[in-house]
Amino acid sequence: MNELKQFISYEKMSKYVADIIEDIFKKSFRMTFPKLVLPTGSTPLGLYDELVKRELDWSNITTFNLDEYVINPNHLQSYHNFMRMNLFDKTNIYPKNYNFPNRNTQAYEDKIKEKGGIDLCILGIGTNGHIAFNEPQTPRNSKTHVVDLTKNTIKDNSRFFDSVDEVPTQAITMGIDTIMKAKRIYLVAQGSHKKEILERAVHGEITPEVPASFLQEHPNCEVFYSD
Numbered sequence: 001m002n003e004l005k006q007f008i009s010y011e012k013m014s015k016y017v018a019d020i021i022e023d024i025f026k027k028s029f030r031m032t033f034p035k036l037v038l039p040t041g042s043t044p045l046g047l048y049d050e051l052v053k054r055e056l057d058w059s060n061i062t063t064f065n066l067d068e069y070v071i072n073p074n075h076l077q078s079y080h081n082f083m084r085m086n087l088f089d090k091t092n093i094y095p096k097n098y099n100f101p102n103r104n105t106q107a108y109e110d111k112i113k114e115k116g117g118i119d120l121c122i123l124g125i126g127t128n129g130h131i132a133f134n135e136p137q138t139p140r141n142s143k144t145h146v147v148d149l150t151k152n153t154i155k156d157n158s159r160f161f162d163s164v165d166e167v168p169t170q171a172i173t174m175g176i177d178t179i180m181k182a183k184r185i186y187l188v189a190q191g192s193h194k195k196e197i198l199e200r201a202v203h204g205e206i207t208p209e210v211p212a213s214f215l216q217e218h219p220n221c222e223v224f225y226s227d
């Protein structure tokens with residue numbers, strides 16, 4: 001079951017999640033080095049700044065990103081580039097240890113399994129209730145797959161591009177089942193425009209109309225919010 005924890009500021013929320021990650025890094029050793037799932041978007045920027053400031057040791061960390069556009073990975077707005085600019089290039093993580101989904105969706109699932117599964121998954125939520133690019137109506141049993149982005153998501157994400165026409169129309173995303181298999185999940189959301197959908201996700205009916213509502217069935221999931 002997930003709880004909704006409200007923070008008095010975005011900064012406090014970012015630090016709180018950074019504390020959790022720092023704690024996991026410090027407690028890990030040898031065979032249990034953490035496997036993390038990481039998001040992109042506006043919300044995790046404060047967290048990534050905080051993690052960079054702490055100069056943690058990422059040399060044994062493996063990460064899997066939640067999703068990526070169908071786009072050249074070197075494009076300025078690719079999630080590869082986002083992660084390199086905001087986190088990876090500012091840490092000592094090895095490029096061979098960060099992973100992004102591509103059209104070979106089964107290989108992504110296999111790699112996660114081969115690494116022993118996900119210890120911690122950090123998620124954002126879209127205003128339509130999507131998690132990663134699992135748009136409304138995505139089935140609960142979905143694995144990593146290629147998606148056509150909805151008009152709503154293309155419009156929301158156009159703020160990162162010069163115009164709405166430049167936003168890719170397809171992406172590759174971890175499925176809901178892939179996410180639900182993580183041992184711990186923290187969903188992080190900022191802004192009053194997310195409040196209504198968060199309430200539905202946490203306290204409303206569990207339905208594919210609100211993909212984040214499936215998280216209610218996860219035994220170890222918490223939801224963090226700040227205005």
Ligand code: PGA
Pocket residue numbers: 040041042043044124125126127130131132
């Ligand atoms: P954000 O959205 O960019 O507001 O963090 C995250 C998402 O849409 O999943």
